[in-house]
Amino acid sequence: MLLKEIKKIFHIELDAMYPVEEVDSFFYMTIEHYLKLERFILAMQPDYVVKKEEEGVLFSTIEQLKKNVPIQYIFKTAHFMGLDFNVNSNVLIPRPETEELVSWILSEVDINQEITILDIGTGSGCIAISLAKNLPKAKVFALDVSKNALEVAKNNAEANNVSVTFIEKSILEEPNLKQKFDVIVSNPPYVRELEKVEMNANVLDNEPSLALFVSDNKPLVFYDAITNFAVNYLVDGGKLYFEINQYLGKETKALLEKHDYKNIILKKDMFGNDRMLKGEIEN
Structure with missing residues (x-):
């Protein structure tokens, strides 16, 4: 899946609960933590593809954020x-x-x-x-x-x-x-x-x-x-x-x-x- 599509999913799932800027922050913190990607990755590579085996932790983070789990506890x-x-x-x-x-x-x-x-x-x-x-x-x-x-x-x-x-x-x-x-x-x-x-x-x-x-x-x-x-x-x-x-x-x-x-x-x-x-x- 394209990384920019995953970013859209973060907003679709979380914008009702958190400010848009905070959802952006969650997304970038998550890809940095799990995928070791810099925040400017989408500007440099707008069609960056996330491997299938890497998608799970990103979607799991979304689910935990929907349950109000602080992102620091998610990352430990x-x-x-x-x-x-x-x-x-x-x-x-x-x-x-x-x-x-x-x-x-x-x-x-x-x-x-x-x-x-x-x-x-x-x-x-x-x-x-x-x-x-x-x-x-x-x-x-x-x-x-x-x-x-x-x-x-x-x-x-x-x-x-x-x-x-x-x-x-x-x-x-x-x-x-x-x-x-x-x-x-x-x-x-x-x-x-x-x-x-x-x-x-x-x-x-x-x-x-x-x-x-x-x-x-x-x-x-x-x-x-x-x-x-x-x-x-x-x-x-x-x-x-x-x-x-x-x-x-x-x-x-x-x-x-x-x-x-x-x-x-x-x-x-x-x-x-x-x-x-x-x-x-x-x-």
């Missing part, structure tokens, strides 16, 4: 900070906003500094692994309550050739760790139940609720626990970084103020939303 791969991460329904798909959080940390840490870092709620390991990859002298630790998520993260650390120490514990149960850290970072669950109406079906139906949602009456439960934990586990001058709910920036900042963190900065993401928070411990 997500890109983050220039690295490839295996993802499945046990972990969240890494977001561009989280890349901004990692970039913020990297901008404030000397690449040759021998520091210890703890990532709380690591999921796929994207934060911890990206920091370990970019800070070769850092000792990086990553904590998560989910055994399945930690399996994914361990595989990602191995695939990206970095050393990360993984810890299976719940931050809500005040884990007793054996050392202090220069940096603690977390992107914990922060979406309130009331915010589900703003979310797409492909997120609600596929990504792990455990890593996404908090109750409406205790939306900062993880931030409260982590902020309190970090008081005892950050070295003097140590820094705590959060990704936060854009609607609760002031409330989350107030938690750090309550625990006497210094030099607190509430930072906006590329979309102009309150998305990141930093505070320092000074004893």
Whole structure:
């Protein structure tokens, strides 16, 4: 079958569910992932023919997209900070906003500094692994309550050739760790139940609720626990970084103020939303 005919089928099947531009993106991502074809292939070879044995994965992708399965789960791969991460329904798909959080940390840490870092709620390991990859002298630790998520993260650390120490514990149960850290970072669950109406079906139906949602009456439960934990586990001058709910920036900042963190900065993401928070411990 001609590749341009397959592109038409993508639009016939998916335009009712997704914006036209996104369907275009799905098509090009799919042929790049499975057929290793560049995006400009149709401009260069408008009559490019797809082999019969290659058609199946393309049509299978369409069927899964019709079921609202995120394309990263279909490919079992997500890109983050220039690295490839295996993802499945046990972990969240890494977001561009989280890349901004990692970039913020990297901008404030000397690449040759021998520091210890703890990532709380690591999921796929994207934060911890990206920091370990970019800070070769850092000792990086990553904590998560989910055994399945930690399996994914361990595989990602191995695939990206970095050393990360993984810890299976719940931050809500005040884990007793054996050392202090220069940096603690977390992107914990922060979406309130009331915010589900703003979310797409492909997120609600596929990504792990455990890593996404908090109750409406205790939306900062993880931030409260982590902020309190970090008081005892950050070295003097140590820094705590959060990704936060854009609607609760002031409330989350107030938690750090309550625990006497210094030099607190509430930072906006590329979309102009309150998305990141930093505070320092000074004893």
